[in-house]
Amino acid sequence: MPWLDGDSVLERAYGPAEYADATAGLQVDAIVYVQVDVTPAYGLLETQWAAQQDRVAAIVAFAPLEDGTIARSYLDALKGIAKVRGVRRLIQAEAIDFASRLVEGVRLLPEYDLSFDICIRHEQLPGTVDMVRLCPETRFILDHLGKPAIKGRQLEPWRSQITELAALPNVVCKVSGAVTEADHALWTTGDLAPYVSHVLEQFGEDRVLFGSDWPVVTHAAPYKRWVDTLRELTKDLSAEAQRKLWTDNARRVYGL
Numbered sequence: 001m002p003w004l005d006g007d008s009v010l011e012r013a014y015g016p017a018e019y020a021d022a023t024a025g026l027q028v029d030a031i032v033y034v035q036v037d038v039t040p041a042y043g044l045l046e047t048q049w050a051a052q053q054d055r056v057a058a059i060v061a062f063a064p065l066e067d068g069t070i071a072r073s074y075l076d077a078l079k080g081i082a083k084v085r086g087v088r089r090l091i092q093a094e095a096i097d098f099a100s101r102l103v104e105g106v107r108l109l110p111e112y113d114l115s116f117d118i119c120i121r122h123e124q125l126p127g128t129v130d131m132v133r134l135c136p137e138t139r140f141i142l143d144h145l146g147k148p149a150i151k152g153r154q155l156e157p158w159r160s161q162i163t164e165l166a167a168l169p170n171v172v173c174k175v176s177g178a179v180t181e182a183d184h185a186l187w188t189t190g191d192l193a194p195y196v197s198h199v200l201e202q203f204g205e206d207r208v209l210f211g212s213d214w215p216v217v218t219h220a221a222p223y224k225r226w227v228d229t230l231r232e233l234t235k236d237l238s239a240e241a242q243r244k245l246w247t248d249n250a251r252r253v254y255g256l
Contacts, residue, residue: 001038014215016053022214022223029247030057032254034117034143035088040064044077051083058254060086060117065105075112085254086115086139092147096124099131106135115139115253117174122148125161132168139170141253144177144213148195151183159198166202172253173203175230175245176211179220187220189229196233205241209249 004011019031033050035043043062050059061084063074078084087109091098106116116138120128125146132140142165148158165171178192200208210230214223221229234242250256 001036003037009219010215016055019055019214022218026224026227028055030251030256031055032058032060032085032250032256034060035062037090038062044074047078047081047084051081056083057256058085059083060088060115060254063087063089063105065089065108065116066101068104069108071105072108075108075114078114079112084114086117086141088117088119088143091118091120091124091128094124096127098124099127099134103131103134106131106138110137110139115141117141117143118171119143120146122146122158122161125158125165129161129165129168132165132171136170139253140172141209142171142173143211144181145173145175145195145199147177147181150178150181150187150191150195153191155194155198158195162198163202166199166207172207172209172249173199174209174211175199176213177216179226179229180213180216182220184220189232192229193233196230200234200237205237205244206249208245209253210246 033053033056035046038046040062047059047061050056059081061078063071063078065071065087066089078087089102089105091102109116118128118140128142128146146158146162148154166173175196178195179187182191212223212226217223217226234245237245
């Protein structure tokens with residue numbers, strides 16, 4: 001994982017023991033492992049490793065979808081691993097006009113009953129809307145609220161673009177990654193509130209799901225502080241809506 005080089009927080013092992021420590025006192029029923037941007041040559045090995053972890057119930061694996069139909073051979077290999085439920089091919093480092101490079105590969109996923117996790121910067125939301133519209137049969141999960149500029153307290157055009165994306169029925173939103181888009185040292189619950197509330201309002205209670213973004217979240221907060229913060233931000237939701245956010249929607253979306 002070359003992107004970890006020199007990262008004083010993340011450049012070490014984060015495995016089952018570290019996860020157990022980070023979640024001590026929390027009731028974690030199941031884990032969805034999402035690929036972590038290993039060098040592509042190691043993508044299949046990463047998936048095989050994750051499949052061997054007892055507490056991992058589902059995997060969102062890397063796949064080279066930019067290769068279009070040639071990626072079928074890789075998707076065939078993924079479907080041989082029982083826990084694989086979806087694919088993520090990171091977009092956040094791509095050019096703004098990324099969609100045209102990925103559409104052909106993303107359109108393959110329904111044949112394999114696989115979803116696509118979208119990890120982008122907020123500047124890439126217009127291209128994301130285009131991609132989702134061009135792939136109406138594919139199930140999409142937007143990661144990290146679309147990485148809004150929380151540190152700069154910038155709501156537009158993110159807010160309007162989220163509304164446009166949420167109008168498309170084949171996409172749901174993962175409520176995750178908010179603290180790492182805020183000021184790592186000084187963020188408050190109030191800083192995150194307008195972003196979380198807008199996503200909850202636009203996607204509705206059936207299309208939002210909790211994500212920890214662990215261990216990347218530790219740049220800005222321990223796992224438990226993020227959980228406590230989201231609980232505070234959603235305390236006025238009904239008990240049913242809270243259950244959907246924390247558990248039920250993830251079970252449905254990832255086929256747990």
